[in-house]
Amino acid sequence: MTESQVAPRSNLLVMVAAGGTGGHLFPAESLSAALAKRGVPTVLATDNRAAKYGEHFKSMVVVPSATFRGRDPISIIRSGATLTHGLVKAIMMVRSVKPSVVVGFGGYPSVPPVFAASLMKIPTVLHEQNAVMGRANRFLASRVSAIATGFAGVTDKDKSLAIKTTCIGNPLRPAVLAATGTPFAPIEPNGPLHMLVFGGSQGARIMADIVPPAVAKLQPHLQMRLKITQQVREEDMPRVREVYTRAQVTHEIAPFFTDLPARMAASHLVVSRSGAGTVAELSAIGRPSILVPLPHALDQDQAANAAVLEKAGGAIRILQKDFTPDRLATEIDGLAADPDRLATMAARAKGIGVLDAADRLADLVLKVARVAAQDRVD
Structure with missing residues (x-):
């Protein structure tokens, strides 16, 4: 789906950005469901791999991305060029969609939308599913407004990240x-x-x-x-x-x-x-x-x-x-x-199971959006 086909604007619109695998997309899907119960629409930003997982999202946009798999100069240049292209497209997409907040769930496809939003002063949230922070989220962590984690202690070693981190658990799919x-x-x-x-x-x-x-x-x-x-x-x-x-x-x-x-x-x-x-x-x-x-x-x-x-x-x-x-x-x-x-x-x-992580994350996302809105008024 293209940017022009995104659901109509309401008072709030949340963009969720996730790598095109189930591990990143399932928690994004859970957040989307929790926000939908509150009348808040979402749009998914991801890569082409998400087609088989993205059916639960009413609106989806595709952003070019690449993983730095090889260490040779040619591979690095190619991956860098793809990510740069993705960033340019993400800036245009964010400008068009006008999300109230962008939430990243990790994986390289989440980097361009979250990075673009941070450049444009749009509030951002990261969710880290693992007990250690992945590379994409590590790259973005210093730029975002808030960080949510699936496990405790993920950012404890970095005080600048710890002060904006909340452990909420990992959002679960309805079937779970x-x-x-x-x-x-x-x-x-x-x-x-x-x-x-x-x-x-x-x-x-x-x-x-x-x-x-x-x-x-x-x-x-x-x-x-x-x-x-x-x-x-x-x-x-x-x-x-x-x-x-x-x-x-x-x-x-x-x-x-x-x-x-x-x-x-x-x-x-x-x-x-x-x-x-x-x-x-x-x-x-x-x-x-x-x-x-x-x-x-x-x-x-x-x-x-x-x-x-x-x-x-x-x-x-x-x-x-x-x-x-x-x-x-x-x-x-x-x-x-x-x-x-x-x-x-x-x-x-x-x-140690957490059943309400999706609602906790929805609370955090909406809080970040409200604080940003109030700051603009002030």
Whole structure:
């Protein structure tokens, strides 16, 4: 959608800027829903990748952006040129849309709109989902009016950022909020043990490499109890299915599950990566987990996210170098033999869940807009 097709102006209009992945767009979607309940319209600024996630936004504008992936001069020049183009377009877009406030959710597509707004003296807010601040948000942090975080302590080391930071939690999608009402199901002696496995929106190769061999190492009586739901890449499905079938383990595998929050709520144990959204959802729903942080992230954000849930007693964190079939089989065997521990982990995970983060963020955004409006009057 172009700038001219944006929803009509009202007293307030909030622009949300987010990278084109679910991890950034889902909290932006949640904020948009919370603002809509208050009669405040939003427009999404993102990149072309957002098409499959942006259907929940009535208005959307696309801004050119690029990630600095390569360190060679040519890659840097190309990325810089794309971001410069994005900034010029963002200035024109912000001037046309006239938002009351711009909210950035991270990812490089959020940089041009938030940076443009700061140049034009329009109030700005950042939301950082992870336990450590990402590169895009770090670049913007000193320029914005306020910072909201999903975890405590993210900006504590920088006083200039800490004084404008509020920990509000990570906004949750409606499907996740609906799943929070499902209590953790008691595990009967020798009864079924429901295990959910995923590694991202399309599943992760590491899960296909490690989880089936680990399950194959379990004793037959435990294999008979397992009910496994696993996200598996299309090319990995034959080999994963073969292992589970040979072990006579009940399983459902697919490249993608549209109802993942409900499946999480139906589980006794979750094995997954530890993106900010996943950790927030595990906490809100209250499910025990084995978390394997993505090892190559520059900021090691997933390791920090998993550490929060591990410290609370709701998760077991295994670094990828230690994530072997033997280690995973040992953990599954121990948890299956101790249902009280699983129940305790579920309760401790839920103990740090934040269900009203979207409303808290909406409050902060509207407060920033009101303060800016009052300053203009004064």
